[in-house]
Amino acid sequence: MPELVEVKIxxxxxxxxxxxxxxxxxxxxxxxxxxxxxxxxxSVGFNLTAQSRGKELKLSLSxxxxxxxxxxxxxxxxxxxxxxxxxxxxxxxxxxxxxxxxMFDTNDGWTLSLVDVRRFARWQWSNGWSSNRGxxxxxxxxxxxxNILSNLDTKEFKKPIYEVLMNQEYFNGIGNYLRxxxxxxxxxxxxxxxxxxxxxxxxxxxxxxxxxxxxxxLGGGQLKDxxxxxxxxxxxxxxxxxxxxxxxxxxxxxxxxxxxxxxKKYELSLKNE
DNA sequence: CGTCCACGTCTAC
DNA sequence: TAGACCTGGACGG
Numbered sequence: 001m002p003e004l005v006e007v008k009i010x011x012x013x014x015x016x017x018x019x020x021x022x023x024x025x026x027x028x029x030x031x032x033x034x035x036x037x038x039x040x041x042x043s044v045g046f047n048l049t050a051q052s053r054g055k056e057l058k059l060s061l062s063x064x065x066x067x068x069x070x071x072x073x074x075x076x077x078x079x080x081x082x083x084x085x086x087x088x089x090x091x092x093x094x095x096x097x098x099x100x101x102x103m104f105d106t107n108d109g110w111t112l113s114l115v116d117v118r119r120f121a122r123w124q125w126s127n128g129w130s131s132n133r134g135x136x137x138x139x140x141x142x143x144x145x146x147n148i149l150s151n152l153d154t155k156e157f158k159k160p161i162y163e164v165l166m167n168q169e170y171f172n173g174i175g176n177y178l179r180x181x182x183x184x185x186x187x188x189x190x191x192x193x194x195x196x197x198x199x200x201x202x203x204x205x206x207x208x209x210x211x212x213x214x215x216x217x218l219g220g221g222q223l224k225d226x227x228x229x230x231x232x233x234x235x236x237x238x239x240x241x242x243x244x245x246x247x248x249x250x251x252x253x254x255x256x257x258x259x260x261x262x263x264k265k266y267e268l269s270l271k272n273e
Numbered sequence: 274c275g276t277c278c279a280c281g282t283c284t285a286c
Numbered sequence: 287t288a289g290a291c292c293t294g295g296a297c298g299g
Contacts, residue, residue, distance in 0.1 A: 085293080118293055166281095258281085
């Protein structure tokens with residue numbers, strides 16, 4: 001599920017359910033192979049807030065004033081990647097869902113859990129966002145454009161746009177369905193080198209913001225096993241999609257073994273490459 | 274039963 | 287640039 005929009009919605013969900021709660025414990029499932037050390041002094045009285053940037057989610061743990069001691073850091077950030085199936089759930093502690101792998105318990109019997117069937121999600125303590133991921137196309141639109149423009153003459157932008165659009169160093173948050181839908185909307189040859197494509201279709205920048213915002217308006221994309229608490233209409237997302245997963249579209253497998261969905265009219269452009 | 278597929282990174286040859 | 291990492295749903299025989 002999680003691309004930019006869904007991670008953004010998750011961060012809002014975490015903020016909503018954590019508001020006014022006091023957390024007293026952090027733990028992981030027995031089956032989790034995460035090596036991030038959750039032990040230590042983070043065991044009494046902290047608040048949780050979340051923020052997203054592209055596909056990254058940052059959880060900030062900050063001490064309740066009455067629990068704060070001088071020798072402690074006032075806040076600590078856990079940077080999370082949600083993998084293919086990660087999502088968040090807030091339940092009573094004895095009703096934590098199957099496949100919960102990172103859990104935060106409150107002092108009144110509730111638990112915030114990172115639920116992740118495939119266990120590709122990762123988390124680690126960090127002072128900030130990962131340096132190898134670019135600005136958020138929605139929340140930091142100007143910086144997002146600047147980051148690309150100042151690197152337009154690098155090797156990377158000689159690669160076809162459908163590949164570069166998945167590079168998180170420049171398009172943090174764009175994943176497989178957003179790639180397909182954005183390029184389909186623009187309706188320009190997606191096999192063009194990225195720089196050339198951007199010169200022909202500079203509105204790609206705008207679409208990298210607008211298309212996610214439309215999905216945000218729908219409550220986010222739908223994943224089979226994600227009960228998205230913000231969903232407005234279950235069918236809306238499937239109907240909104242014009243390209244990704246549609247049987248009248250063409251597909252190729254990209255370098256990363258991801259299926260790229262695109263309009264059949266560009267099949268010929270591919271052969272000419 | 275079995276095989277294929279999934280909204281993403283990682284790291285090892 | 288293959289694989290590795292994972293579970294489970296869809297679909298075929």
